[in-house]
Amino acid sequence: MSRTVTYFAILDPEKSPGVANKIDQTLHGLELLEYKTSKAFTPFATRGRHFAFALSVLVSRSDLLVIRNTVFTMFLLFPVIILKRLTGARVVVDLPIPNRSVPREIWMSGLSLPGKLLRIAVIYLNFPWSLWSANRILQYSEESPWFSLGNRSRTKLVTNGISVDLIPLRKEVPSWPSDTLVLVGVAALAPWHGFDRVIRAIALHQKKERAARGVQVKFMVVGQGRSRDELDRLARELEVEDLVDFRGVLRGSDLDPVFDEAHLAVSSLGLFRNDFVTASVLKAREYTARGIPFVHASRDPDFEPLPPFVYEVGNEEAPLDIEDLIEWYTEFRKTGFRTQDIREYASERLDYLEKVRDYFE
Known part of the structure; x- marks a missing residue:
């Protein structure tokens, strides 16, 4: 029975x-x-x-x-x-x-x-x-x-887990080098997701980019939540509303083309606001299962030592260093690391099959 x-x-x-x-x-x-x-x-x-x-x-x-x-x-x-x-x-x-x-x-x-x-x-x-x-x-x-x-x-x-076989592997990887670096963040938008750090970084980079004619950065924000209006207002105040694309809530197969369009995903970057040093961010696991590299802050035992597909930033208020991120991503693409390689990490380290028996029994 x-x-x-x-x-x-x-x-x-x-x-x-x-x-x-x-x-x-x-x-x-x-x-x-x-x-x-x-x-x-x-x-x-x-x-x-x-x-x-x-x-x-x-x-x-x-x-x-x-x-x-x-x-x-x-x-x-x-x-x-x-x-x-x-x-x-x-x-x-x-x-x-x-x-x-x-x-x-x-x-x-x-x-x-x-x-x-x-x-x-x-x-x-x-x-x-x-x-x-x-x-x-x-x-x-x-x-x-x-x-x-x-x-x-x-x-x-x-630590959080995922069922890797329920999450589709992304089908396409956008070309690089490119004149635009596309980021995507998926969340029920709240202060601890720290997406404002990305918007402020884009504004700082945009000022430099206009002078240097370098790489432009766009940020697709997927989800709703109490920080949605605040993020929209920040983008307008910093005059980067054309580079921040609010997509609303997307589920299931509607998410697939968004991930195919993005070079990098954004995990939770504001956990310091809840006084977190260590956290187990679910979206970081879902990004890994999809095979997309991502930006990450805070300590997470499942990503130690830091794998090559994760760009780590400080768990603090400071905006991202976009120039350093672009340099890191350029070097990452040279390694030949495939989406399937990232997904294999999820299968080996993050899958619920390896966790639930210990957690619940």
Whole structure:
């Protein structure tokens, strides 16, 4: 008799395709371990969504329950998880970002001061005790001593994975040398993605390029999010709006021509804004599976030592050095490194098949 697993999340897949894609790939990896998989998403618009979310976990009959951490619901799940464990279920809490970074994110938001203080207080009251009932906590970056209290033995510091066979290899590589270097960044646009660093770098480079008649740089931004309007405004203020192309949300095969057009992809470049030194950026893994080199900031154990298809920049506010990036890319193309070579790295180091057994069992 096959084992069963359900992944629970408060999520609107249409608004957060990256998260939904990660969940699908996690379940695909578990299917390869002969689990019968399902997912239970509670939309944000659901009335009483926190109670509805807790109820969906309570009524589940799966052997393995994977719960995506939600900072305002876990206290309701504490007794639910105890009940599920008493029935023999195994419960894993998937904690995509450390709780220590959430108060900082709230403080940087546009909420009123009372709203910020209330939410931050709730987080400190909810954690760490609300996670004490879980069998395991999957953590992707370091947690603070307070939020780790009582949870160190059940916490496993892990890295994100992907199901490589679900991600298509890009079919074309744009020619180089060229008069235009094309970059692409895919994200649910937020400050920690750091795409503003690319836009500011393009503006600085454009001033030099006009005088030197050198290589022009274009940036395709795929996705929506709270930083979309801010990035658009920045591009206009710096007079590079013609070089920053906002493509909106693209999924599935609609993404393929975008990656075929780009020379390089852009990973998350603003993780310092959440006080991250180490991170496991999902988009970096997806870029690798597609076979496209990319720009990267912050430490990531899965990319150590740094592979030749990754251009590393500082995890800081400074704009990218476009001239150095162009020089690096020129040398990279001379190596003859193929898209298939990059994808093979993903198959060997990043595939969920190599990770899920250790993470969930």
